[in-house]
Amino acid sequence: MTTVGCAVGVAVYILALEVIAPRHSALPLVAVQLVTMAVLGLTFSTSELIEQMAAIANQFNSLLYLSLIVTATPIWTQAVAQRWVAAHEAALLYTLEPIFASIFSFWFLGESFSWRGIIGAGLVLAATVFSQRRR
Known part of the structure; x- marks a missing residue:
């Protein structure tokens, strides 16, 4: 059931971005998404976070890479590209x-x-x- 929920969430996101992206600058859109992800991630991981602080410190460069290159860059690229690419075409690319x-x-x-x-x-x-x- 979680997979179906994620698929529906991604579909709604792609459809919403088709409407929102042409009207707004990409950077504020990306900032809102990243802050939301950070707050939700911290909220759901708080119980484990204290125990993992040493591991986080040891792997800080990896986490920085994952945050900037693997997370923020694709979100920014999608926010920019969906100004010109229709939602159904973007969804096909994601398949x-x-x-x-x-x-x-x-x-x-x-x-x-x-x-x-x-x-x-x-x-x-x-x-x-x-x-x-x-x-």
Whole structure:
């Protein structure tokens, strides 16, 4: 059920951003999102946070990288790009994310593709192409 809730949340976010992004600067939109994520993250992790302070201090550079490069940059990129890209086109691009993740893990980490993964990637690509076919 959590997966369905997340999917609905992402869909609503993409649709809302299609309306909001053209009317506002990207930086304030991103700032609000990041502050919201930080507050919610701290709220839900407070009980574990004190116990993990040493680990957090030891991994501060990794956390900084994850915060800026992996979290803030894609949110900013989406807020800028959705000024010109329709929500349905953005959603289609997001369906390709697992395929890109697999390709990059193959190139950079030496991961291997299983037949199951190759078939799954083919199905995702086929569904994406089929959904864009003109009637």
